[in-house]
Amino acid sequence: MVGSRRLEGAVRVPSILISGASIAGPAxxxxxxARGWATTVVERFDRVRDxxxxxDVRGVGREVLRRMGVEEAVRAEHTTExxxxxxxxRGAAVAEFPAAQGDGRDSATAELEILRGRLSAVLHAHTPGTEYVFGDQITSLDQDEDGVTAGFASGGRRRFDVVAIAEGLHSRTRRLAFPGDHVRELDMYAAYLTIPRTADDDRWWYWHQCGRRRSAMLRPDNLGTTRAMLFFLSETRGLDDLDPSARTHVLRRTFADARWEVPRILDALDSAPTYFESVGQARLPRWSDNRVVLVGDAAHCASPISGMSTTLALTGAYVLGNELATAPDHRTALANYERLLRPFVDRAQKLPPGxxxxxxxxxxxxxxxLRGALRLVAGVQRFAPSLPAATPADKFTLPDYPAA
Structure with a gap:
């Protein structure tokens, strides 16, 4: 790998290495x-994952997409849920909650619903000047007052002004600068599958509570398949570290007596692309250490339960990027980033009691x-569909920065 700092004329161009090419990284x-930095993104997978x-993207997250100029590109990838x-x-409806329309009303289904991989692809397409290094990852970070030297699994070393870790909740790279376990476990595991669509699959998101702390879901996508999810609560740690065959065995035993579409989902486990994770939140006392900074889920994952992690990732990337580009030095920028974003994150991470x-x-x-309560809430919404709901996504005002 070649060096990362470059000169354009007599002006030195600042550089940043970003680890992670999902949402926060490309954003x-x-x-x-856009503000003239030399940007490099390293991703351990060999491509942009689709x-x-x-x-979903809500409230202030949608405003970030507008300011990026990609809102219509994201809308074009809507799952049509x-x-x-x-x-x-038996598959009979217990309660129904139609999708939100516009920014005015909260709903489980936001107006902008998109597959994670499709959003990554949109953001990747809007970073034409960024160098992407796929199939590699950071293995060491050595920083001083002037910059950070990053070592890579491929054997190279490069020098940058700032390194941003934009990985997931269980980020490996985060441990290089922030040792220890910074995950608040929610005692829940989740399996995500992509399965063949059948004639009975429509454009609704279906949620079936199976009893014994288990749930199953089916959701539509815009690619001709169906997204399936299995959730179960367990205080046993480390199930996400099992090999795929062992995890499949756990899922089959856990859901063996479940009904509705669960047998169909279990039948697909051997052939369907599957992702298995423990569900939790990232809780760190600080998001930066000198010239290394966390952004997105690595910094403040709010969990899928919150419905806020994508909005937080986009908002955090907006604030961090503009602070680094406009503040007088990196210390001021990173302090401003945390001061502005931390209250928003704290609100988003407050899950409903229980x-x-x-x-x-x-x-x-x-x-x-629970089903009685759901029917009651659905009835109230049916008679007051325009009633606005205050959500964490509406409780943050994006700072305005000087034009690039």
Whole structure:
């Protein structure tokens, strides 16, 4: 690998290495590249990954997409999901929540629903000046007052002004600068699969509570397949570290007696692309160490339960990129980034009391009570569909920065 700092005329161009090419990484590259930085993104996979489940962009996250000029490109990749239906063992509807329209009302299905991989592809396409290094990863970080030297699995070493770690909740690279375990576990595991679409699959998101702290879901995509999810609560640690065959065995045993579409999902485990994870939140006392900074899920994952992680990733990338480009020095920029974003993250990470146990009942009595509550809430929304809901995504005002 060649050096990373370059001169254009007599002006020295600042440089940044970003680890992770999912959401926060390309978004950060966009903002810094637009302001003249030399941007490099390293990704351990060999390509931009097009897999991934449904994610949504809400409130302030949509405003970030507008300012990036990609809102219509994201809208064109919409999964066309119509809303959320809770169903019983026979597939009969328990309660129905149509998708939100515009920014005015909250719903489980946002107006902008997109597959994670498709959003990554849109953001990647809007960073034409960024150098992408696929199939490699950071193995060491040595920083001083003037910069950071990054070592790579490929054997190279490069020098940068700043390094940003834009990886997932269980980021390996984060440990290089922030040792220790910074994950608040929620005692839940999730399996995500892509399975063949059948004639009975429509454009609704279906959620079935199976009892014994288990849930199953089916969601539409815009690629001709169906996205399936299995969730279960367990205080046993390390199931996500098992090999794929062992994880499949755990899932089959856990859901063996579940009904609805669960047997169909279990039948697909041997052949369907599957991602298995423990669900949690990233909780760190600080997001930067001198010239190394965290952004996205590596910094502040709010968990899939919150529905806020993608919005946080886009917002964090916007604030971090513009602060680095406009502040007088990196220390001021990183301090401003955390000062501005931390209150927003704290609100987004506050899950409803009893989460995730209340949404995954143990016995029949709990399940009956939950379904009654869902019917009541659905009825209220049906008679007051325009009632606005205050959500964390609406409680942050994007700072304005000088034009690039």
């Amino acid at each position: 950060l590259a966009h903002w810094l590249g 897999e991934g489940q449904n994610i 119509l809303g959320l239906r809770f169903v019983d063992e 989460t995730p146990r209340l949404a995954n009942p143990q016995g029949r009595r709990e399940l009956t009570a």
